[in-house]
Amino acid sequence: MSNATMTNWRDYDAPLLSPILQSALNSFVTGGFHGTSIRQLAGEAGLSVPGLYHHFASKHAILAEIDRLAMEDLWQRSVAALADGGQEPVARFDRLIECLLLFHAHQSDLAFIAFSEIRSLQGQHRDAHIAARDRQQKLLDEVVEECVADGSFTTEFPRDASRAITTICTGVSQWYRAGGELDPAGVAERYGEICAHAAGLPVR
Numbered sequence: 001m002s003n004a005t006m007t008n009w010r011d012y013d014a015p016l017l018s019p020i021l022q023s024a025l026n027s028f029v030t031g032g033f034h035g036t037s038i039r040q041l042a043g044e045a046g047l048s049v050p051g052l053y054h055h056f057a058s059k060h061a062i063l064a065e066i067d068r069l070a071m072e073d074l075w076q077r078s079v080a081a082l083a084d085g086g087q088e089p090v091a092r093f094d095r096l097i098e099c100l101l102l103f104h105a106h107q108s109d110l111a112f113i114a115f116s117e118i119r120s121l122q123g124q125h126r127d128a129h130i131a132a133r134d135r136q137q138k139l140l141d142e143v144v145e146e147c148v149a150d151g152s153f154t155t156e157f158p159r160d161a162s163r164a165i166t167t168i169c170t171g172v173s174q175w176y177r178a179g180g181e182l183d184p185a186g187v188a189e190r191y192g193e194i195c196a197h198a199a200g201l202p203v204r
Contacts, residue, residue, distance in 0.1 A: 009076075009077040009078075009080040009081045009084065009099055010098075010099075010102060012102070012106040012107070012184075016069055016070075016073055016107070016110070017066065017069065017110070019045065020045045020047070020052070020055055020056075020062075021062065021065060021066055021069070023041070023044040023045045023046075024036075024041050024044070024045070024062045024063075024066065025066055025109055025110060025113060026044065026109070027040055027041055027044050028063070028066075028113050028117065029109045029112065029113060032117075033059070033063055033113075033117045033120040034120065036059070037059075038052065038058075038059050041059065041062065060120070060121075060122060060125070063113075063117060063120060063121065064121060064125040066110070066113060066114070067113075067114050067117070067121060067125070067129055068125075068128065070107070070110045070111065070113075070114040071114065071129065071132035071133070071136070072132070073103075073107075074100075074103050074111075074136060075132065075135065075136060077099050077103060078096060078099050078100070078136065078139055079139075080099075081095040081096055081098065081099035082095060082096055082139070082143070088150075089143060089146035089147040089149070089150050089152055090147050090150075090152040090153075090196075090201070092143050092146070093143045093144065093146075093147050093152075093196070093199075094192060094196070096139065096140060096143055097165070097169065097188075097191075097192045097195045097196070098188045098192055100140075100166075100169040100170075101169055101172060101184075101187050101188040101191050101192060101195075102184050102185070102187075102188050104169055104170060104171075104172035104173040104176070105172050105173075105176045105183075105184035105187045105188070106184050107173075108172065108173040108174075108176045108177075109173075110173075111170065111172075111173035112173040112174060114129075115170055115173065118130075137162070137163070137166060140162050140165065140166060141158070141159060141162045144158045144159075144161055144162040144165070144199055145158050145159075145162075147199065147201075148199075148200075152201065153196075153199040153200040153201055154200035154201075154202070155198075155199050155200035158199070161198055161199045161200070162199075164198055165195045165198055165199065168191060168194060168195055168198065169191070169195070172187060172191065
């Protein structure tokens with residue numbers, strides 16, 4: 001069952017990917033999509049090449065499914081975070097940013113591949129990723145605009161601030177490693193403050 005069906009958007013105990021997809025993700029992180037052969041993917045999954053093809057029609061189909069699950073999980077968590085508590089704009093902002101930061105820390109490999117291998121997605125799968133990315137960005141754009149409208153944030157450039165904040169959050173997947181100075185909750189707390197100040201929130 002996908003984490004996206006869970007009521008607790010902070011919960012990452014259940015794996016999102018099947019064992020086949022998880023082993024493929026590990027291979028893509030290590031060697032990149034184009035640097036990983038279908039034979040390597042099969043071997044890492046403990047399958048023959050025909051056995052892997054029984055589950056997925058191509059290496060591209062594996063990448064596309066990993067990407068789809070990542071974007072859908074992030075979306076479901078984000079929607080749940082926005083609904084989970086007070087509906088004051090700044091409270092919604094705080095929860096959405098916490099959600100984004102937790103996702104990119106807990107799912108750093110998944111988020112990194114979903115971001116870095118957009119170039120490898122083709123046709124309808126690339127279009128679907130871009131649509132999902134734009135839908136996700138619109139959530140944050142709207143919340144930042146609400147915070148500016150009610151005076152919580154002072155930025156004169158809410159749309160630019162929103163995109164800068166997205167870059168901060170997605171960038172976590174490029175540097176976060178378990179066992180470092182901060183755990184995911186620590187990342188969410190520290191970088192959540194940075195994101196709020198980037199939008200013009202006075203020091204709290």
